[in-house]
Amino acid sequence: MTDEPATERPKPYHHGNLVDELLRVTVEIIEEKGVDQLSMREVARRAGVSPGAPFQHFASKSALLTAVAEQAMQRLVDAVSEAQDEVATEAPLRRLEAIGQGYLRWALANPTHFEVISSRKLIDFASSLTLQAQNDAIRHSMVELLTLAKANGNLPSERDIQELVLACRAYVYGLARMVVDDHFREWQITGEAETVVLRSLNGFITSLSRTG
Amino acid sequence: MTDEPATERPKPYHHGNLVDELLRVTVEIIEEKGVDQLSMREVARRAGVSPGAPFQHFASKSALLTAVAEQAMQRLVDAVSEAQDEVATEAPLRRLEAIGQGYLRWALANPTHFEVISSRKLIDFASSLTLQAQNDAIRHSMVELLTLAKANGNLPSERDIQELVLACRAYVYGLARMVVDDHFREWQITGEAETVVLRSLNGFITSLSRTG
């Protein structure tokens, strides 16, 4: 029934699967020209649909971006989780480092997606339980590993877990953000950023474990 | 000559000092509703001038924001510099911490200004020698202090200065950004953020000085 001449498909009135197509096209544009260059109307245009159509499925631009953020965040969570699994048998602090590595590699490989996720003025983080759960998931594994490390006596005893979690988050987030915010023009030769950033992370983790 | 009836000043055709007024008004709006809510036209409106007038002095919106950023950055540099001067007689690492404290306090007290400064997609950082010089100034004092600390034997010898500078920048920037990006809804009771963030900074500086 859906006979479509390969050229000039007759453009059915009902798209059939607009939501997915809108998300796909949004990601396409974001990767092409950055988040701030994204417009609802171009999304509609590329999806081959009228300017008002997307608003049937997403109440606002930030609702669209929130949906994109949820997908992206899931990929981040997966990347982090995989990175940790690869060293599942090693010491807690090594696994903690792997989390950071996964996070940083993903952020450097997907800078615009990382921007969508982290800048909570573009998206509606507060109203997305999904995003909050995904965010907590990462934090939770950090707590676990740090607790383990402390129990093993690999951490200075005077620092509590919450404090250390914050430290790790801040450090990794800081590195990622500095790259994304373009604070590294200094040594921004392709690929070098990752090397520098990962070495920096390693130094940080090492300094954590120095027993005072 | 400039007789102005206190009520209904006759609104001279030539503003006299539009540039300063535009900057003032821009800051006003930014502090009131955030950077992303800033529009050239409202700037013009508040300055009591036609929508096209601002473009005589600032070629684009990002040029306006760049000018604002230069002013803000100068205040950041001053704040950091003062914070350091207050502990000028103390140990290098203590002075380094003071830089971080000055930076963080300023960022927390001026979140939207910090956003303008750091997000280099809003401003035209590359074309502002002023901004680059201001940025380098802070980095330079960090290099100095770390060099001093290393000479004093207060740092693990296997880590080089550039690596440590990056670590400090990332940590402080990460903390500041997380607050500004609203990643701290968890304990965002007013004032508490500063306490937590400064304690975290202290922990970081301390961990730097642990000799391995």
Add this chain to the structure above:
DNA sequence: TGCCGAATCTAAGCATTGATTAGATGGAGC
């Protein structure tokens, strides 16, 4: 003092955007 050129501003307009609404269209279920 009077005039001219340059700096400054207005007015009008262009293309674009996010968002809303009334109504056309077509698929799903009875």
Add this chain to the structure above:
DNA sequence: GCTCCATCTAATCAATGCTTAGATTCGGCA
């Protein structure tokens, strides 16, 4: 085969960044 409802179009609104032509005013020079 018919009806209902989700889906989409078309038209519209107010707002935005930015440009341009022309009006206004100021400073300097005669």
